[in-house]
Amino acid sequence: MGEYESESVFEVPIGPQHPALKEPAMFMFKVDGEYVVDVDANVNYNHRGMEKAAESRTYIQNLYLMERVCGICSFTHQLCFSQGVEQLLEVEAPPRAQYIRVIIGELERIHSHLLWLGVAAHEIGFDTLFYYVWRDREIVLDLLETISGNRQNYAMSTIGGVRRDITDEQTHKAFKSLKILEERTKFYQNMIPRERTILKRGVGVGVLKPADAIALCAAGPTLRMTGVKSDVRFNDPYQAYGEIPWNVVTYDTGDVVGQVMVRVGEVLEAVNISRYALQHLPTGPIRRKVPRSVPSNETVSKTEAPRGENIHYGRSNGTDKPDRWKVRAPTLANIPAVSKMLTGGYIADIPIVLAGIDPCFSCTARVAFVDVEKNKRWFWSQEELRRYGIKWYGG
Amino acid sequence: MAEAIIDKLRGNIGAENVLEVKYPMARRIFVLVKPETFKLAVSYLVNELNFKHLTTISGVDLGEEFEVIYHLNDDTNELSLKVRTPKSSPRVPTITDIVPGAALYEREIHDMFGIVPEGHPKLTKVMLPDDWPEGVYPLRKEWTIEKIRAKLDGKEEKKKDG
Amino acid sequence: MNLVKWARLKSPWLIHFNTGACNSCDIEILAALTPRYDLERFGAIIKGSPRHADVLIVSGAVTRQTRDRLRRIYEQMPDPKFVLAIGTCASSGNVFRKCYNVLEGVDKVIPVDMYVPGCPPKPEAIIHGVAQLLAKLEKGQVECCG
Numbered sequence: 094m095g096e097y098e099s100e101s102v103f104e105v106p107i108g109p110q111h112p113a114l115k116e117p118a119m120f121m122f123k124v125d126g127e128y129v130v131d132v133d134a135n136v137n138y139n140h141r142g143m144e145k146a147a148e149s150r151t152y153i154q155n156l157y158l159m160e161r162v163c164g165i166c167s168f169t170h171q172l173c174f175s176q177g178v179e180q181l182l183e184v185e186a187p188p189r190a191q192y193i194r195v196i197i198g199e200l201e202r203i204h205s206h207l208l209w210l211g212v213a214a215h216e217i218g219f220d221t222l223f224y225y226v227w228r229d230r231e232i233v234l235d236l237l238e239t240i241s242g243n244r245q246n247y248a249m250s251t252i253g254g255v256r257r258d259i260t261d262e263q264t265h266k267a268f269k270s271l272k273i274l275e276e277r278t279k280f281y282q283n284m285i286p287r288e289r290t291i292l293k294r295g296v297g298v299g300v301l302k303p304a305d306a307i308a309l310c311a312a313g314p315t316l317r318m319t320g321v322k323s324d325v326r327f328n329d330p331y332q333a334y335g336e337i338p339w340n341v342v343t344y345d346t347g348d349v350v351g352q353v354m355v356r357v358g359e360v361l362e363a364v365n366i367s368r369y370a371l372q373h374l375p376t377g378p379i380r381r382k383v384p385r386s387v388p389s390n391e392t393v394s395k396t397e398a399p400r401g402e403n404i405h406y407g408r409s410n411g412t413d414k415p416d417r418w419k420v421r422a423p424t425l426a427n428i429p430a431v432s433k434m435l436t437g438g439y440i441a442d443i444p445i446v447l448a449g450i451d452p453c454f455s456c457t458a459r460v461a462f463v464d465v466e467k468n469k470r471w472f473w474s475q476e477e478l479r480r481y482g483i484k485w486y487g488g
Numbered sequence: 489m490a491e492a493i494i495d496k497l498r499g500n501i502g503a504e505n506v507l508e509v510k511y512p513m514a515r516r517i518f519v520l521v522k523p524e525t526f527k528l529a530v531s532y533l534v535n536e537l538n539f540k541h542l543t544t545i546s547g548v549d550l551g552e553e554f555e556v557i558y559h560l561n562d563d564t565n566e567l568s569l570k571v572r573t574p575k576s577s578p579r580v581p582t583i584t585d586i587v588p589g590a591a592l593y594e595r596e597i598h599d600m601f602g603i604v605p606e607g608h609p610k611l612t613k614v615m616l617p618d619d620w621p622e623g624v625y626p627l628r629k630e631w632t633i634e635k636i637r638a639k640l641d642g643k644e645e646k647k648k649d650g
Numbered sequence: 651m652n653l654v655k656w657a658r659l660k661s662p663w664l665i666h667f668n669t670g671a672c673n674s675c676d677i678e679i680l681a682a683l684t685p686r687y688d689l690e691r692f693g694a695i696i697k698g699s700p701r702h703a704d705v706l707i708v709s710g711a712v713t714r715q716t717r718d719r720l721r722r723i724y725e726q727m728p729d730p731k732f733v734l735a736i737g738t739c740a741s742s743g744n745v746f747r748k749c750y751n752v753l754e755g756v757d758k759v760i761p762v763d764m765y766v767p768g769c770p771p772k773p774e775a776i777i778h779g780v781a782q783l784l785a786k787l788e789k790g791q792v793e794c795c796g
Contacts, residue, residue, distance in 0.1 A: 134592075137617050139670045141713060142749040144600075145626050145633060149748070158745045164674025164770065180513065208677060227684045245674040245770050310542045310589025323541075328563050329515055393516055393559060393566050395543075404559060406546045406568070421544035421593075429589050453673060476698050617715045626750060636750040640714065 120447075121461040127439050130465065132432040136425065147418040152178050152252060152387065155415065159405075160246050162422055163453045165208060167246045168201045169398040170405075170420070175250045176331060177394030177407040177418075181387050182252075188375040190254035191333040196267075196370045197241070197249050198332075198396070199363040203233045203274060205399035206356040206363075209451045210281070213353065216444045217294040218483035229277045236270045239263055254380030264371050271364050278360045285353055294486060295349035299434040299446030302347060311430035312423050313401020314359065315450045317343045318351030325397035337373075339366045352449040359399075385413045398423050400451050424453045441485035444478050490517050490565060493537060500532045501525040508570075520555075520570040527581045529569060530558065534586050538562045542583075545593035547601040549629045554578050554603055558590075573603065575628075582607040600627040661693030662784065665703035665727070669720055669756070671710030674770035675737035679707065682773035689777055692784070700726040705780070706760075711739035711746045712753040724760045732763045732787075734779055741765040 123131040143162060147155050159174040160167040172194055179186060186194070207230040214222035234244045240263050241247035249255050259267075285291055301311070303319040316323055324341045326334040342358035344351040387409035394405045401423030410416040427450040434446050443460070460478060463470050473481070490511050497519070498506050505525040510518040521529045533539040539560035546557040550572070558569045573579055582605040583590045594605035595614035602625040605611065613620065621643055626636055668676055682689040683696065697703050700723045712720065724733070735756040738744040743754030756762050764786075766779035 133612075135612075135614060137613065137615055137715060139713065140615050140617075140715070140751055141670060141711070141746050142626060142633070142636075142751040143746075145636075146746070146749045149633065161672045161674075161745055161769075164672035165677065167672070167674070224684060227681065228686065231681075231684075231686055243769075244772060245678070307540055308588050310587065323563060328561075329566065390512075391518065392512060393568055395566065402543065404543045406544075406557065406559065408548060417546075417548050419544070419546040425592060426544075426589075428592055474698065633748055633750045640750070 119460055121463065122435070122440070122443070123463050123465050124440055125464065125466050127441070129435050129438055129440060129443065132435050134428045134432055136428065144418060144420060147415055149414065151385070151413045152415065153385075155418065156251060157248065159420070160248065162420060164245050165205050165453065166201060166398040166400060166403075168197050168249060169396050169403055170422070171248070171250045172198060172332075173394050173396045173403050173405045173420075174407075174418075175252050176396070177392050177405045178252045178387060178409075179383070180392040180394055181390045181407060181409045182383055183390075184253070184381065184383060186254040186332075187378045187381055188333070189258075189377045190379045192370045192374050193255045193259055193379065194250055195333045195337065196259065196367050197237070197247060197255075199367045199370075200233055200237055200240075201247075202363045202399045203360050203367075204230055204237065205451075206360045207233070209356060209399075209448075210353065213445065213448050216448045216479055216482070217290060217486075218488040219288075219290050226281070229274065232270050232274055236263075236267055239266060251380065253383040254378070256380070258379050259371070259374065264374070267371055268368065271368055275361065275364045278357060278364070282354075282357045282361070285357065286350070290488075291350065291353070294442075294445055294482075295353065296346075298349045298442050299352075299431075299438065299449050300346075300348050301430055301434050305433055306347075306430055309429040309433060310426055311401075312426040313398070313451075314352060314355040315401065315427045315430055317341065318355045319347040320345040325395050325402050329395055331394075331396060333370065337366055337369050339369075349445055349449050352451075356451070386411060387413070387415075400424055400453065401426060422453060424450065427452070439485070440478075441482040444475065444482045490515075493517065493565065493567065494519060496537065497529060497532065500536075501528050505529075515565050517565055517567040518570065519567065520572070523571050523573065523580075526569075526571040527583065527586075530560075530583050531586055533560055533567065533569065539565075539567055540587075542587045542590050542593070545590065545597055547597040547603060547627060549575075549601065549627065551575075551629070554601055556580050556597060556603060558583070578603040579606050581605070582609075584609060599625075601625050602628070661695075662704045662780065663695050663697045663702055664705045664707055664780075665697050665700050665723070666707045666709070667716075667720060667723055669708060669710035669716040669740070670713035670752070671737065671739055675709035675739070678770045678773050679709065679736060679776060682776045687773040687777060689773075689780065692777070692780060694780060700724075701728065703727055704730070705732045705734060705783070707734045707736050707776075708740050708756045709736045711743045711749075712756060712759055713751050714753065715751075717753060717759050720756070720759050732783060733760055734764045734766060734783065735762045736766050736776060736779070737771060738767045738769045741767050744769060 121133040122129050160171040162170045207226050211223040211226040238244050241249050301319050303321050306316050306319045322341050322343050327341050342355050344354045389411050391408045396403045404421045406419040408417040431450045461472050494509050505522040508520040539562045541561040543559040543561055548555040553572050553574045555570050555572050560567045594608050597603045599615045735741050740756045746752040747754050764779050764783045768775050
């Protein structure tokens, strides 16, 4: 594409920013009229320095830091960390703990995917669906609160097992809740492929081919919606996943509709997995004792977060603090893929295609545009971009 | 099966270039290779042995040198391919010509450690803000949190005065 | 504070800004708008522009990159204006204290009128925080800042 030098830059006064200010923008789009010709991503807005912080906290303290890498998939990070430390210690959590971890992980997947479905609906102006789905999501949040004490950041996983057990009464409530969730999700699964608003904004939009998805190292539903059958729970089973019958959900359109259908399908699978795990919960302890200090070792721990493959690389040095703890959350893996999906598409499609990878972004992130033909440069908030998309499609 | 993978690698790049191998658990391989044969190893693993998925790249500060770890996956095994580079002049060849998805991860180790991925198509900041002070690599052991903060606060004092 | 401004506050217009949060607080703020909790029955609406807002609700422990923008949004809000720090991160930094890129709380940047702790605070707690702020204003217990 070459380097674009804007000799004269016009600031289009949109939004509450000072015109001459150079502000960090999450994405910079080079556009030509209505088309995106190039995408540059920058993920620094949310950099907190957690990997450095992990080195000065004990393993126990890090349990609570790791939970907050992302609030929506907090359990999966805490699990990945706990699992990693157990691997360094060369121990395994007791069977009952492993099943409980699977249950919490799947309930989190349900909450995360329903959250996403509501947000995606909101992006295309379909607010009714947003309110319906978030109402249903309250069912799984209530269940998680009953079991763990909190709606987010459950603090359930610890090194050596889980911190709380699931009682018979909670199990009973869980079966009821899962049944309702299943009915509602089946309704969405039937409705969505027929709903005109979704089809208009979704079919053939943000297309990703399987070969590109693989070359760009995409992960999770973004990869699976191109037809590639790849899931950490399947390829590299962890905790009790190896003992539980379940199906990897893929779709083959590689577009926004694919993103939706994979996640809706995964909610139904998560209901099945949770139900099976609750029915087959082994007896026994929920936690084993582990030493505070971890002998020198290194490990790779992986889980399947709702957004995709999660990897933690950990290194211990004989003390009670890690020498190094590297975290790669799934959204980063999908940035190259989403850049590819956006290039060649309409500006109006940006909000839904970005939302399609279920990004763990700050909600107030801004995007920058450079019109290469007219030499214009401007910023938009995500809200402005969302409204532009809805208006453009005649909403 | 894991051993067979390493045997093939030895056969391809030469056994003397495969320095350390570990199989800590099922589906996990750690292997350290000599820097001169690193890119050959990547090419062989990705193109011939189907390790097409690069999960991420990790950097570790060992004191005098860095260890750069490429976590590759063939849909079953997670193979962590390690290569070392001296802190005095830290560099690795880019692998974006073999694995396009490596681009962001290479920028990340550059931001955090100062390791230069030579030949990277667009080496701009990815994790750190554009106005981050030069030479401050947060994940190097000598840059403690207190030192980093002092540097950032010092810089901000200047900004207020200026 | 005169009666006209006062009347505005009975129906507070909110603007939300995330200063580098993990998103837990943000989704509970969003949940507070859904029918189950219904923040809107207080007349509270979330607005996009600071120029129309009465109350700034802030989540996150404030990363250095977001500090200037936080300050600017606050400066662009007309008086009388009020700030709610939502979540323990926004109140004091939470688990991100002693992280090199974190400023440990909104009050390190702008004055805060009400803190709603929690990780994350439940939607009920957030609504309680807004209601408490309005009640305090009614009693004249909060200084109009800015």
